[in-house]
Amino acid sequence: MRISTKTTYDIGSTQINKLQSALNRTQQQLSSNRRNLTPADDPIASARALEVxxxxxxxxxxxxxxxxxxxxxxxxxxxxxxxxxxxxxxxxxxxxxxxxxxxxxxxxxxxxxxxxxxxxxxxxxxxxxxxxxxxxxxxxxxxxxxxxxxxxxxxxxxxxxxxxxxxxxxxxxxxxxxxxxxxxxxxxTGNGSFVTAPDPGNFGRGGGGKISAGTVTNPVALTGHNYSIAFSGTGAATTYLVTDTTLGVTVPSPAAPAPYISGAAISFDGQQFDVKGAPANGDTFTVAPSRKESLFTTLSTALTVLRQPASGTAGQARLSNGLDAVHVxxxxxxxxxxxxxxxxxxxxxxxxxxxxxxxxxELQYAGTLSDLQDLDIVKAISLFTQQETTLKAAQQTYTKVMGLSLFNYIN
CATH class of the missing domain: 1.20.1330.10 (f41 fragment of flagellin, N-terminal domain)
Incomplete structure (x- = not known):
């Protein structure tokens, strides 16, 4: 079989180019520490690496x-x-x-x-x-x-x-x-369920009554209504009457004034509190559902209480009632x-x-990317050395083959 000189040149140069390309690719892998240089190298791994x-x-x-x-x-x-x-x-x-x-x-x-x-x-x-x-x-x-x-x-x-x-x-x-x-x-305000307060007019009447914040004795019986406790008489003859101002009826209905005893519990409709001191004739106290109050309002109220005169029994009672409400x-x-x-x-x-x-x-992602992309350095270096040796051998043999000529044997 005859092989033309051109064919010999073409086959040799093509093979050397392939070996050179493979060596270059391995060199790029080593320099980038990446197994896949383009998505075409491993489409599935490349797509997965993009997701990760x-x-x-x-x-x-x-x-x-x-x-x-x-x-x-x-x-x-x-x-x-x-x-x-x-x-x-x-x-x-x-x-x-x-x-x-x-x-x-x-x-x-x-x-x-x-x-x-x-x-x-x-x-x-x-x-x-x-x-x-x-x-x-x-x-x-x-x-x-x-x-x-x-x-x-x-x-x-x-x-x-x-x-x-x-x-x-x-x-x-x-x-x-x-x-x-x-x-x-x-x-x-108050105890979270209801709030007690003295009527502002108590001070002008000289009343010395102080009302407590109170407690809930029966949550089921709470009505959420407004009440007033009106005091009548003086000294040992002092009495009080509870009125549901929301309904406009006394509690209980009908009810007679009850004798006032300083510090004794006043209970009705699931709530209980006491009044201490000496309420004046006509003094009233109120009971209303608790409501939300701003801390700024509370401090402003405290300022008002501190700046009011607090001399005498009525003044001390007003001060005590005001400060107790603020403190709560x-x-x-x-x-x-x-x-x-x-x-x-x-x-x-x-x-x-x-x-x-x-x-x-993050560690998991890094590990997954490493598995998908990173190069096996030992394997790549071994391959690079092998490809380099193969290329050199091919180049040397190519030179010798291209030097062969019939004229070298004719004397």
């Missing part, structure tokens, strides 16, 4: 989201801690103000200090979130949450009830804020802030768990 890479990117974004969530919740936790300390300071001032030996001017000084605490509380409620918004304004993040009322009487909430959230996991959205109304305005709401407010604080703490704890799970997932 996308999942890995999403997991990385969740890491960023969780860090942002921790920043927001950490700021809120600090604000709540400050709020708790402010409430504790106010309770201490209220306790001091109840000292019967204090003069009106001394209580006025306590009121001045309390006003500073009120302004401090407003600053905490309007804390910035560090991202151009406010922590406690709900979805209205750029709106200042609270503004003091011009006529006094507390502050007005200007945010909404929303809780901002972040996607911190594949199937988990976490609240990164709490509405100011949940933190500062969610405080029930402060206790409720403290517990409410503590509950929100515990909730924020649980969210931070959950973020720690999600971080741990995210780290495990």
């Amino acid at each position: 890479t996308q999942s890995q990117s999403i997991n990385t974004q969740f890491v960023t989201n969780r860090q942002n969530a921790k920043n927001f919740l950490g700021q809120e936790l600090q604000a709540l801690n400050t709020t708790q300390q402010l409430i504790a300071d106010v309770k201490e001032l209220v306790d001091k103000a109840g000292n019967g030996t204090y003069t009106d001017s001394e209580r006025a000084m306590l009121a001045t200090e309390l006003e500073v605490r009120l302004n401090d509380l407003l600053a905490v409620a309007n804390t910035s979130d560090g991202a151009g918004g406010y922590l406690f304004s709900g979805y209205k993040s750029t709106t200042v949450p609270y503004s003091m009322n011009a006529a006094g009487g507390g502050a007005t909430y200007q945010g909404d009830q929303g809780q901002r959230t972040l996607q911190v996991g594949m199937s988990r959205q976490l609240a990164t804020s709490d509405a100011g109304s949940t933190v500062f305005d969610n405080n029930m 709401i402060l206790d409720t407010a403290f517990d409410n802030v503590l509950a929100v604080q515990a909730d924020v703490g649980s969210r931070l704890k959950e973020l720690d768990y999600l971080d741990s799970a995210g780290e495990d997932l």
Whole structure:
């Protein structure tokens, strides 16, 4: 069989080119540490690697989201801690103000200090979130949450009830804020079921009666109505009559005035409380369903109580009734802030768990990508050496074959 010189050249150069291409490919694999240089090398592995890479990117974004969530919740936790300390300071001032030996001017000084605490509380409620918004304004993040009322009487909430959230996991959205109304305005008056209060006119009549916060004796019997307890007579002849002002009937109906005994329990419709001291003829006390009251309103009420004259039996009774009511709401407010604080703490704890799970997932993704893409270095180096030797041998033999000629044997 004859083989032309051109065919010999073509076959040799083609083979050398193939060997050179294979060597170059192995060299590229070694330099990139990748088994598949193009999707065509292994379409299934390449598609799977793309899916894993996308999942890995999403997991990385969740890491960023969780860090942002921790920043927001950490700021809120600090604000709540400050709020708790402010409430504790106010309770201490209220306790001091109840000292019967204090003069009106001394209580006025306590009121001045309390006003500073009120302004401090407003600053905490309007804390910035560090991202151009406010922590406690709900979805209205750029709106200042609270503004003091011009006529006094507390502050007005200007945010909404929303809780901002972040996607911190594949199937988990976490609240990164709490509405100011949940933190500062969610405080029930009285004992949480009903609230007792003296009529403001008792002071003018010289009444010295002090009413307790009371307790619920039978939740089923509670009506949610408003009541008044009217006192008549003086001294040992003092009596009282309970009236359901919602229905306009006495309790029980009909009822005769009951003799008043200082400190004795007054019970009706599932609720019980007592009145101590000496109510004046015509004095009244009220009982109404508990309602939510803003902490700012409570502090403003405390300021009003501290700045009122408290001389004499009537003044001391008004002071005691006012401070007792304030103290009860402060206790409720403290517990409410503590509950929100515990909730924020649980969210931070959950973020720690999600971080741990995210780290495990990252390792899993990295391992999967390594299996799909990474090169077996030992095998590749061995192949590279083999291909390099083969190429050199081919080049050398090609040179010798191309040097063969009939003219070399003709003398």
